[in-house]
Amino acid sequence: METKIFKLEQIQAAADLIKAGELVAFPTETVYGLGADATNEQAVKKVYAAKGRPSDNPLIVHIASLDTVEKYAAFISPDARKLMQQFWPGSLTMIFKLKPGAFSMTVTGGLATAAFRFPDNQATLKLIKTANCPLVGPSANTSGKPSPTTAQHVYHDLNGKIAGILDDGPTRVGVESTVLDMSTDEPVILRPGAVTKTQIESIIGSIETNHHHVGKDETPKAPGMKYKHYAPKAQVYIVDRETDWNAAYQWATTRTTRVGVMAEAHVLQDLKSADNVTKYSLGEGIAAASAKLFAGLRQFDDQPTIKAILVQAFPTNGLGNAYMNRLNKSAGEKHFKLS
Ligand code: TXA
Ligand code: MG
Numbered sequence: 347m348e349t350k351i352f353k354l355e356q357i358q359a360a361a362d363l364i365k366a367g368e369l370v371a372f373p374t375e376t377v378y379g380l381g382a383d384a385t386n387e388q389a390v391k392k393v394y395a396a397k398g399r400p401s402d403n404p405l406i407v408h409i410a411s412l413d414t415v416e417k418y419a420a421f422i423s424p425d426a427r428k429l430m431q432q433f434w435p436g437s438l439t440m441i442f443k444l445k446p447g448a449f450s451m452t453v454t455g456g457l458a459t460a461a462f463r464f465p466d467n468q469a470t471l472k473l474i475k476t477a478n479c480p481l482v483g484p485s486a487n488t489s490g491k492p493s494p495t496t497a498q499h500v501y502h503d504l505n506g507k508i509a510g511i512l513d514d515g516p517t518r519v520g521v522e523s524t525v526l527d528m529s530t531d532e533p534v535i536l537r538p539g540a541v542t543k544t545q546i547e548s549i550i551g552s553i554e555t556n557h558h559h560v561g562k563d564e565t566p567k568a569p570g571m572k573y574k575h576y577a578p579k580a581q582v583y584i585v586d587r588e589t590d591w592n593a594a595y596q597w598a599t600t601r602t603t604r605v606g607v608m609a610e611a612h613v614l615q616d617l618k619s620a621d622n623v624t625k626y627s628l629g630e631g632i633a634a635a636s637a638k639l640f641a642g643l644r645q646f647d648d649q650p651t652i653k654a655i656l657v658q659a660f661p662t663n664g665l666g667n668a669y670m671n672r673l674n675k676s677a678g679e680k681h682f683k684l685s
Contacts, residue, residue: 348505349510351497351510351511354469357472363510364382364383364473365479367382367392368508369392370382370509370512371486371500371512372483372486373512375467377485377495377521377640378485378517379484383482384405387452390405393405396507399489402455402456403455403484404457404460405482405483405484406439406461407449407461408480409474414462414480418462418480419442419444419462430464436465436540437523438541438546439524439526440462441459442462442529486499486503486504487500487504490576490577492578492643492647493521493522495517496515497515499640502644516637519636520636520639521665523540524539524541532553533553534554534556535554538667540665540668542665543667575675577675578643578646579647580655581680582643586659587659588613595617595618599620599622599623604622604649605623605656606623606642606652608646609625609657610629612630626638632664632669635660636668640672643657657676
């Protein structure tokens with residue numbers, strides 16, 4: 347099957363494929379998702395197969411109206427309603443207990459809950475409305491790879507495995523949504539994302555965070571947290587401080603293999619060129635860096651001669667928390683150290 351790329355004026359054709367039980371990747375403001383009709387179990391099964399995703403890792407259900415959550419969720423707290431009002435459409439995914447039989451086990455991974463997300467992307471909201479069903483949508487990458495922020499990234503990973511991709515250019519935010527569990531007595535952040543803890547707390551008061559690393563045989567609250575993620579083939583090293591760059595760069599230029607370097611433009615500017623080093627600019631500031639992180643890791647992943655990648659750290663406040671969470675996973679927590 348050749349994967350078809352749909353332009354925005356071809357949403358009807360993309361929706362027809364979804365209705366026929368096929369897979370179509372869709373844009374969101376965070377990353378591209380791999381869409382299937384959430385009410386069609388056979389279609390949802392294809393999502394796991396295309397991504398190579400373990401079947402105990404549940405999928406986010408993407409919706410285009412609040413009525414859809416009311417239809418499937420067993421209980422929505424007043425706090426959850428406040429958060430919906432503030433952040434939907436947007437990058438906050440919320441987990442609710444489901445009515446019995448709301449979705450198949452294939453969607454929920456056998457849990458009694460589901461994650462709901464109202465994406466901030468006009469084309470995808472129209473796709474959901476036209477297909478007239480909620481869409482499951484994990485990030486549209488091969489399992490373990492960085493999430494896709496362009497239609498080309500999706501094509502690279504999934505060409506031949508899915509029916510289509512709805513192309514809306516590069517995504518704006520670049521890191522995935524915040525996953526907030528609203529199914530428990532106390533709300534808990536399971537995955538830091540584009541909507542920050544401080545933003546959530548400004549609406550509903552103080553909340554817990556629970557996105558620590560989980561061993562292979564433990565049962566984490568967000569099953570996806572236990573799998574290897576965002577990892578290019580080359581070893582990624584985090585460069586913690588701007589003052590470390592001279593030493594880190596010195597190290598890079600003395601390697602016998604090639605090294606990729608990802609940092610803000612002003613940091614790169616101060617580093618001389620070297621034959622074995624390829625630079626990738628993260629722009630300026632945490633918002634730009636978050637939007638470009640996955641694209642940079644992917645670019646270097648496509649160059650097999652690159653054996654190491656140095657990436658700039660950011661402070662872990664605000665969006666920096668989501669950026670560093672993804673970077674730590676892609677680096678396996680390895681930091682550049684002078685030795
Ligand atoms: O920004 C995003 O959230 C993107 C775009 C496409 O919407 N989607 C995305 O989906 O990142 P995915 O499947 O790659 O990550 C969803 C995460 C996983 O870690 C999964 O385990 C967790 O959310 N999750 C999903 N449903 C859950 C549930 N019912 N309980 C706990 N965790 C859940
Ligand atoms: Mg993912």
